[in-house]
Amino acid sequence: MGKYNFDVEYDRTSTNSVKYDLRHMIFGRDDVIPMWVADMDFATPDFILEAIRRRLQHPILGYTFRGDGFTTALVEWIQKRHGYQLNPASVCFSPGIVPALVFSLLAYTEPGDRVIVQTPVYHPFFQVVESNGRTVVNNPLKFENNYYTIDFDDLERKAVGCKVLFFSNPHNPVGRCWQREELERLADICFRNKLIVVSDEIHSDLMLFGNIHVPFASVSEYIKQSTISCYAPSKTFNLAGLSTSAVVIDNEMLRKKFNDVIERLHVGMGNIAGMVAFEAAYAEGKEWLDEMLIYVESNVEYMHDFLKKNLPAVKIIMPEATYMAWLDFSKTGLTNEALNKLLIGEAGVGLNDGAMFGEGGGCFQRINLACPRNTLVKALESIKNALSKHNL
Template sequence: MNNFDANIDRKNTSSVKWDGMKAAFGKNELLPMWVADMDFRPPQEVIDAMKKRVEHGVFGYTIIGDKTAKAIINWTKKRHQWEIKPSWLMYSHGVVPSLGMAIRAFTEVGDKVLLQSPVYTPFFNMIESNMREVINSPLIFKNGRYEIDFADFEEKLKSGVKLFLLCSPHNPSGRVWSKEELVKMAELCREYGVTIASDEIHADIVAAPHRHIPISSLDPSYSNFIVTFMAPSKTFNLAGLQSSFIVVQNPDMKKKLEEIQKKEGFHTLNTFGIMAMEAAYEYGEKWLDDALAYIKENIDFLKKGIEKELPELEVIEPEGTYLVWVDCRKTGLSEKELRERLIEKGGLAVNFGNSYGQGGDGFIRINTACPRSIIEEGIKRLKLAFS
């Protein structure tokens, strides 16, 4: 039985979230509710499999075999009703590296790549560092929920966009795109000849009644122009093991991605990344359901606490992800003042909205994948920050 309430001391473990605050915020003495990883131990079966492997003691090059593919295929079938074939699978050290690969494989220097802000910061970074042009179709924030401006989306596609980076579920808005929205995006991309790279790293972290639908699964013809990125990292808290997979059915697209990997000298993953991915998908379902229930309670707790103590803040309840996007604009504070209040006065490390592009100013992102006691302390610190 997992004890999600346990306060596991992560300090001095070279954790980005716990030990990286000095670099990001100037000091480490903050409550870390930023960086999207969990403060939970993964399923015990994962730890046991890794321990057994450590005891073996020889850590040579490791094959990603049929067992790994089978674990992934069973998982996507069971959790997402998506039947993928072993020949559609590729592997990568992470979803961000995969986004970079897709950009290099499917576009040329100077090409236009579309995203929907406010969105996960590396979407911008990967486009820009690969010397492509960011084209943004900002989401519309309406009645406390984010929606796609389809007229604008189509205008942007028409302007000569080559690749669309879809974030599904969407970080930081917490939207889980509906079937209708996904079909509309896919059909428009097909019409304008735009390839879709779908980042579905948060696929498994969805709150009922919402359901994640892999965009490529919606119609057999979509696999002609869609490539999907998934990983066990967010789902089971394995981000430090750096293993993810790519689903690409179109042989030409697969060949292009393989050529990029060849140039990079990529041939396999880390021994422990492979093992953990396999064990998590094979044995982790019950753990995940328990973690999702715990996170849901955390989100409700945070929402109620903010509503009671800080009525000027508005919580955008996530449909997916464990990240809560909070609208602080009614406080009237500038981005700099928000930072000062939260970091200096409240002692709370969150992600600030301006790093997510247009539409992010005045918002903060709070990570709720932590023991309830951290949520309680977080609410106290928020109150102090805005007092």
């Protein structure tokens, strides 16, 4: 029995929660079991809430700067959690990781420049490229034997003339924890094509089943100098509403360009609650995180067994990292449209339609497993009942 109870079910409605209070907008009904947006239905840990409460003992919330504690908290966390030593001077602030992707586009590319993404991938990766007038070059992941890998041959051909690669390490939504050999092969292509890599490591604390995260920047000195590494406690500790993350840029010229954009846009201030939470999370979060991951692993295993027994036409791609799981419904024979209709209209479950993650996502769904077991059981039973009415 651990110290924390992840079985508690919280009513998040009427908290302006995207996952709960925007259901009608997304699914056309407000009563689906929400398993979509990537935040957790677990309480943000008490030591973080307590740190914010402590700060609120002081009644003034005026202009505030981040002290050395911000950098130290991240550097010590990454050293302890991933065995990687960051240079404190390389740590920059960003109000979010998606904003950091945009700042990188503004800092390192010109309109029309080509940016590589690897679909199916977290949709803002390609959306921000398009909305900022750059050109998406897609290097779709390979899917064989229920397992995703990077298509290096395709990348080799497409990398020529590209400027930047947006890399999800580990990968959302397919849950891959990239192995060192894969990162080295990727690094070689990036080196030969002089690509700047924005390595989004927001999910890197969420390693499952003994998998080990390898920071992309750690692969070689050259790669360290050409990589923009993105970190945040927001996924790890359920702080997404606080808009506070960090970007690590070892190359001085690239760091200056990034910080110039932050300055130009005047978005470097951040917010007090985010700063306090960031420091508390990284200073005190180990025990809570270790327990939370065990709970998520048990949800993954529960779902795996449930599907095998009750819904053999639905295959889970076992996540090596992240609390999201990627489900393959293609064996049901349903079109993507029919699948969504059935899941929303008949099962009453709100998942992420895989098609939103780009090429290769159709007939897949992403399910969020950072929820109490009861929620998961209800969702799976509902999906089973709905599919069985169609003899699936």
